[in-house]
Amino acid sequence: MRTDLLLQSLETQLSRLEADVAPVAFHATFGARFDRQLFRTRSSLLQACVEEARGNLQALRHAVEQQQFEQVQWLAEHLVSQLEAIARESAAWQLRGWDNGSPALTRWQRKRLQHQDYERRLSEMTQQRRELLAQATTLEEQQRLAREVDVFSTRLKRCRDALQNIENVLARMTR
Incomplete structure (x- = not known):
C-alpha cells in the first residue's frame, strides 16, 4: 500500500513538473545541464531529462511489480533526485544566461x-x-x-x- 502511494505521489509530482517545464522544455543550452551520474541523456534539452525521469518511473513500477526491493529503493531515490534537479533548473533557467565559449x-x-x-x-x-x-x-x-x-x-x-x-x-x- 505504501508503494502505491509513493508511485502515485511521484506520478503526480512528475506530471506537475512536466506542466511547469513545458514553456522551456525545448530550449537548448550550450553546455550540459546536469551531471552524467544524475541523467544519462546527452541532450541539453530539459524535455529529454523529463522523458528520462518518466522512463525511470516506469522502471520503478516494474521493479515494484517484480518485488526487487533494492532496485525499488535505488530507483525511488534516484527519481526524487532527478525531479528535484529538473525543478531547480526550470526555476532558474533564465539565470543561466549563456555558457562560456568563443x-x-x-x-x-x-x-x-x-x-x-x-x-x-x-x-x-x-x-x-x-x-x-x-x-x-x-x-x-x-x-x-x-x-x-x-x-x-x-x-x-x-x-x-x-x-x-x-x-x-x-x-x-x-x-
Missing part, C-alpha cells in the same frame, strides 16, 4: 536564449488573448481581441523564423 558563439547563444524568451512570452500572450476571446461577449471586444491574436500570432511566427535562423547559424558554427 565570443561569436557566445553572442549567437545569447541571441538564441533571448529569442527563446521572446517566443515563450509571445506564446503566453497569444494563449491569454485566445482565452479572453473565447469569453468575450461584445462584438467590439471580440474584434479587438481577434486583431490582437492575429498580431501576436504574426509576431510569434517571425520570432520562430528568427530562432530557426539562429539555430542554423549555431549548427554551422559548431560543426
